[in-house]
Amino acid sequence: MTGHRVAAITGSGSGIGRELALACAREGMALALADIDIEGLAATEALARTLGVPTFAQKCDVARAGDVEAFAASCEKVFGGVDWLFNNAGVAVLGPAWTATDADWEWVLGVNLRGVANGVRSFVPRMRARGVAARVINTASAAGLATLAGSAVYCASKHAVVAFSECLARDLEQAGDPIGVSVLCPSLVPTQIHQAQRSRPAHLSDTVEPAAAYNDRVRLGMAASPIDAADVAAATLAAVHAGRFYVIPHVQTGGSIRRRMDAMLGDFDAQHTGVP
Numbered sequence: 001m002t003g004h005r006v007a008a009i010t011g012s013g014s015g016i017g018r019e020l021a022l023a024c025a026r027e028g029m030a031l032a033l034a035d036i037d038i039e040g041l042a043a044t045e046a047l048a049r050t051l052g053v054p055t056f057a058q059k060c061d062v063a064r065a066g067d068v069e070a071f072a073a074s075c076e077k078v079f080g081g082v083d084w085l086f087n088n089a090g091v092a093v094l095g096p097a098w099t100a101t102d103a104d105w106e107w108v109l110g111v112n113l114r115g116v117a118n119g120v121r122s123f124v125p126r127m128r129a130r131g132v133a134a135r136v137i138n139t140a141s142a143a144g145l146a147t148l149a150g151s152a153v154y155c156a157s158k159h160a161v162v163a164f165s166e167c168l169a170r171d172l173e174q175a176g177d178p179i180g181v182s183v184l185c186p187s188l189v190p191t192q193i194h195q196a197q198r199s200r201p202a203h204l205s206d207t208v209e210p211a212a213a214y215n216d217r218v219r220l221g222m223a224a225s226p227i228d229a230a231d232v233a234a235a236t237l238a239a240v241h242a243g244r245f246y247v248i249p250h251v252q253t254g255g256s257i258r259r260r261m262d263a264m265l266g267d268f269d270a271q272h273t274g275v276p
């Protein structure tokens, strides 16, 4: 209970999560930081402290419902509740769809999709009980709006995050709660996501090393990005203030979305209107 508005951010020990945290701190928000990487968390916390806002950090594996529940309980205890929840932690595997192992599916869906669902289950009822305006911001990806080769497991997880977020927004609207939802869909920006295997649990280590070309494509894509993680965070906060649902920071994502929608509607029209 600090008098500050409060942002809780998962995966805030690195990359986009760290920049989201710092952007919130620059707005004067208190920070609740969560990650499995405690060194990364400490580094983010040190940066945030230079901005003069109250912070606390907690080790939390978002794939574990008990960890997320404990994080939500700490947020309530330390700050009295959360105004903005960023379900941001995420990991990726690369390679053709047919090489994905059970462990790949369990790990990526566990963090990317169940992690978001765990956040919603632990935080949203607390937000509803508090009754003040709040927002849930789920990090999906441009890979949740379009598709690309070599990313079937990641794309499937991120499309699921977009669908889950759309349903969440409808549920909250129907319930009449003052809780908004946004879904963040960036294209590639330079972060540590290409080294996501660093946080992979030992019991889910069974995977097929992707051909070097897949990793090269990601590295090149990151290097070519006209914007960085701080720009993504700034675009996210601007969208949150504007009450926007889809946050799509890269201008080139529009073309990918249009091509996918055109393909879908092209096939639909061919079946229903006789247009070839």
Ligand SMILES: NC(=O)c1ccc[n+]([C@@H]2O[C@H](COP(=O)([O-])OP(=O)(O)OC[C@H]3O[C@@H](n4cnc5c(N)ncnc54)[C@H](O)[C@@H]3O)[C@@H](O)[C@H]2O)c1
Pocket: 010, 011, 012, 013, 014, 015, 016, 017, 034, 035, 036, 037, 040, 060, 061, 062, 063, 088, 089, 090, 091, 111, 139, 140, 141, 142, 185, 186, 187, 188, 189, 190, 191, 192, 193, 194, 195, 196, 199
């Ligand atoms: N960087 C990109 O190009 C890009 C593009 C689109 C979407 N995204 C998404 O942005 C989000 C952040 O990724 P990033 O690019 O900043 O990568 P990053 O690897 O730099 O940061 C991800 C953070 O999540 C943490 N994390 C991993 N597994 C976790 C778990 N089980 N529980 C808690 N924390 C965990 C990591 O320790 C790390 O600190 C992810 O959801 C990612 O899918 C990234």
